[in-house]
Amino acid sequence: MTDTLLLSYEPLPEARPSAVSGEAADIIELGSPDIDAGAPLMTALSRRRSQRTFNEEALSTDVLGELLWAANGINRPETGGRTAPSAHAFNEIDVYAALPGGVYRYDPQGHRLMLKHAVDARNLTGYQDFVGAAPLDLVYVVQMSRLLQIPPQLREACAAVAAGCISQNVSLYCASAGLATVVRGWINHRVLADALRLNEDEVPILAQTVGKPAIR
Numbered sequence: 436m437t438d439t440l441l442l443s444y445e446p447l448p449e450a451r452p453s454a455v456s457g458e459a460a461d462i463i464e465l466g467s468p469d470i471d472a473g474a475p476l477m478t479a480l481s482r483r484r485s486q487r488t489f490n491e492e493a494l495s496t497d498v499l500g501e502l503l504w505a506a507n508g509i510n511r512p513e514t515g516g517r518t519a520p521s522a523h524a525f526n527e528i529d530v531y532a533a534l535p536g537g538v539y540r541y542d543p544q545g546h547r548l549m550l551k552h553a554v555d556a557r558n559l560t561g562y563q564d565f566v567g568a569a570p571l572d573l574v575y576v577v578q579m580s581r582l583l584q585i586p587p588q589l590r591e592a593c594a595a596v597a598a599g600c601i602s603q604n605v606s607l608y609c610a611s612a613g614l615a616t617v618v619r620g621w622i623n624h625r626v627l628a629d630a631l632r633l634n635e636d637e638v639p640i641l642a643q644t645v646g647k648p649a650i651r
């Protein structure tokens with residue numbers, strides 16, 4: 436797909452979630468991150484870009500573990516500090532993973548994925564045609580209840596910045612590990628809230644597709 440076509444942002448027809456094949460695991464234990472792996476930061480920065488063609492091959496639990504830890508994992512166990520900053524450390528963004536085998540919420544404390552909804556909701560995480568074809572769509576969800584101590588007029592900005600920091604961590608991890616990714620603001624909040632089984636005070640704010648790059 437050319438950049439011109441991509442930027443036309445033609446909506447796809449309304450989609451429905453697909454059934455997962457087999458039984459969705461309640462918990463997916465993730466591999467521990469190898470903090471010495473991958474390209475150095477400056478190399479990753481030089482490679483960072485949006486890519487929108489993906490290989491369908493599934494990501495291993497080791498790669499998922501590194502990716503989600505990079506996104507917003509605990510990097511200072513003594514304080515519970517995260518790889519991404521958040522105002523007052525309220526950690527108001529939850530990272531959801533729409534996988535072929537179900538929709539999961541990342542649990543940073545347990546470094547594992549917790550089943551939220553046993554459907555394949557990848558195609559509901561956006562309108563563009565690569566969404567649903569890649570093996571993983573991340574969705575960043577604001578837990579509004581964690582922002583109550585922030586003045587109302589600042590809550591949206593704080594949540595957007597926190598989600599942006601997480602997405603940049605993911606982009607840099609992908610650049611470092613040879614994965615393709617694109618962060619996406621063009622999402623249907625209502626459809627996503629249903630697909631992810633969210634409560635009233637949980638708001639999807641941003642999505643990000645990840646996979647191995649397509650071989651051209």
Ligand SMILES: Cc1cc2nc3c(=O)[nH]c(=O)nc-3n(C[C@H](O)[C@H](O)[C@H](O)COP(=O)(O)O)c2cc1C
Nearest residue numbers: 441483484485486487561563617618619620621622
């Ligand atoms: C907040 C935000 C929302 C975006 N939303 C989309 C989107 O919905 N779909 C998409 O294909 N790209 C989206 N992008 C990616 C931009 O189109 C891309 O970053 C821009 O064209 C620059 O290209 P580069 O990332 O390769 O440097 C978004 C980027 C940001 C920061």
